[in-house]
Amino acid sequence: MIHPIIVPTKYSLRSFNFYLVQEENELTLIDAGINIDECWEYFNRTLNENGLSVHDITRIILTHNHEDHTGLVNRITSIKNVPIYAHEESIIRLKRDKDYFSLRIDFFDQLYREMGCGEEGREHVGKLRKAMNSKERFKIQGDIHPIVEGDIVSGLQVIETPGHSPDHVVLLQPETQNLFGGDHLVGHISSNAIVEPDRQGNRILTINEYLQSLQKCLELDINTVYSGHGRIIKNPKELIHHRIERIHQKSEQILSLIKEGMTTASEIARSFYKDKYRTEFSLVMSEIIGHIDYLELCNKIKKEKKEGVWHYSEL
């Protein structure tokens, strides 16, 4: 039996969703919301309403490392030390590995310079540096068991779906065709494929990965997607097709801007996203860079470095 915990938010995500899966002697928590008291209250209320308590939880599985999916983990494990399962790529992020996070800051510093972001880029890297220490509190304290493609945890099949994040997994319950989808598929908004470095500091081709992961889900038998935000999605195939189509459309729009003579990623981002370039800088750059990488991969554009900045043009 699935007990959804839906915590509303005024932001565009609409809600933070996570799920209790109750079986005879097991109670699995899939994702763990955001670390605010309201979320903790919703979580406990759902447990109480079903005659359960935190002590009944037997494991936590995380779909990915983002803070709005891991928020209550430390509160829970401080009460009951249950095993935590997450993708092997999640662990350095969940444990806030210092080497990885400083590599990540260097990665963004170089990336924003090479993409011609100027002052906004420097400002954002400054914020990342400051956040490095304050985000220590997000570190997951308990033991994390790595999971990978094909593993089965408590009857749930692990399917790797990188794109939104490099460590993203979805969990399929084959007999019910229920899928716990994290942020891979959200009903009311398209998920961002967020640009990240891999462990070596190389840029991951996120849009390409995300497209492949969407395609992968089209081949699964799924009835219902229990999403990380917004509504629960019935018959998701149509929505997946729509998301794939929308990504291709966006790539074409960005290609048109390059054909019109815009050459740097920051120039394209300013033109495409207007004010959001300043207000949502990292998401906006992530989206543009992801699409530019994808266009390059598809041999539609080429690039040339001038004075340390990449300039793109039609191929």
Ligand SMILES: [Zn+2]
């Ligand atoms: Zn996320």
